[in-house]
Amino acid sequence: MSSNLNRRRPAPSPAEPGRPKRKLKTGPLLVLLLILFLGNLLWFIAWLIPNDKGGSKEEVASVSGDEITREEWLAAMEDQHGRDTLLELVNQKVMETAAKEYGIKVTDKEVDLELAMLRSTQDSTETALFAGDSARVRDKLKAQLILEKVLTKDVVVEEEQIKAFYEENQSLYDVPDAYRTRMIVVDSMEKAEEAIAELEDGSSFEALARELSIDTASGSLGGDIGYISSKQSSVDAVISETASSLDVGKWSKPLTLENGDIAIITVTEKADGQTFSFKEVSGHISRELALEQLPQSVTPEAFWNEFDAEWFYSE
Template sequence: MNEKRRLKQKWVWNIIFGLVIINCLTLAVVVKQTFSLREASDASAFVNGQANIVATVGDTVITRKDMLEELEGMYGQEMLTKMVNNEVVKQIAKKYKVTVSEQSVDREWKMIKTMYSRSPLHTNTSEELVKEQIRSSLLLEELLVKDVNIPEAELESYYEENKQLYTIEDAFHLSHIIVETKDEAEAVVKELEDGSNFTSLAMEVSTDELTANQGGDLGFLTHESQVYPTAYMTEAANLKENTWSDPISVDEKYAIIYLHEKMDGVTYSFDEVKDQIRRHLAMEHMDGSVDASIFWDEVGVEWNLPSAQ
């Protein structure tokens, strides 16, 4: 019973951690696009709103300035808080000489990719941006539990009881196109061989309503995945990255799959995940705020916006 409780708590914590990362990344992409637009605008035109027209609706003109003000109103306060918190974490981590290894960041990145197969992590968000947010989150955890000591024996016991949590199966980032007949499937393959884009073809011809609008993207799948046919995994294992399969017969229809990326499975040793386990067990017993706001006074955060808190 105790093992089941711990297993459940671990997965709940992983889900919360992943959702926080996804939320931060969504906001980061918005603000990155916003600043790109600002850089592209002429300074005087931005201030006066007289140029850089991005759209017209009848006699009404919409400028970049209008758009940026709208974005700021929608996301500005939340994004500002997250930017402040990220900087707070950096400064406090430097003060206390707290660091996280690149191996820890890479491990969390792999786990998140396989856990959240249908998420903003598989959009055009750069890997660098994802890892930067992961690094900030891990640093915050380390700061929150830096004075907590947990006996080595307890850490080892947790690892042995939950070793399956630190095993990642072979995972395949796949897209697919579903059509009704073998002739249609062969026609799709022919178009791919002639240089057509898989994503565009999926949006155009795939009959799978759930994925066609995303270019057939299925995210990362493993052999444990039960939503899609096991034949996908068998076929994917024989593909090279950025190649497609021959037609696969599936439930009286035909599928062509595309392998974007293969991630080799791994089982992490106790030494590799010891710090992660320590943070997890320490965080279980924390009360109150678990974000960077508890360090605001120590760093000296001052807000210049009336609504900032």
């Protein structure tokens, strides 16, 4: 999805022999989904807030008899994530209002396209950005599409440019099957067998990954390495090949990685691949090329005054 307005591509030209394919710009989408991840905390906090006023003094933890109250816990979470969470919610509401004002619509098929392309170009080191329920992920992508459509509604892109881009980058729109994968990495076969025994006894894969995995990046996420596809170059070949053969909810036998470590993986979700025709992606391409013609980056905050958006955080 072409939401990065700071990076510009030159106008497309017909493909030339040996010319490399142009890459999708997915960094802004990953930032967008990171904000979504933080946004989920708001709902969690709301769920935790007690109905009675005295409940805020409830003890939620203690250290050597020194208690930590629910009030302190919630205040700490607001300090750490409150601003970003509220910003995400305000911006989403601003974009919904803008869509009504400018008569802009975003279809489910458009969101499906963005999701499919995002999965296919995901950087496996940024998997936390896919956290959150699917409905809210779709809502955030929809808000971003509204922003892009508002910004490009008066920009003209010639049909020849759109066709040239599609011909040059057609492989981008042939999206393979993707598998949401978790892994536990250990340094010996013995530890791998012990982990499998715990899984067979009913232990949570996510909990074991946090406890046992020596891959700290994925371990801190419960082993989540995001969506991967077969023959994906950014992932160890044995992992990508095994993921495509696993049933959802099952785990693999111990896998020896290229660096000698041992991994156990599980697939939590499968996203079927899709091939998008020129007709299906022409609007996406037109919008991407139009964004490159804009002189500067624009965010939803630019519309706050127009739609009387206010919040209590001061700059």
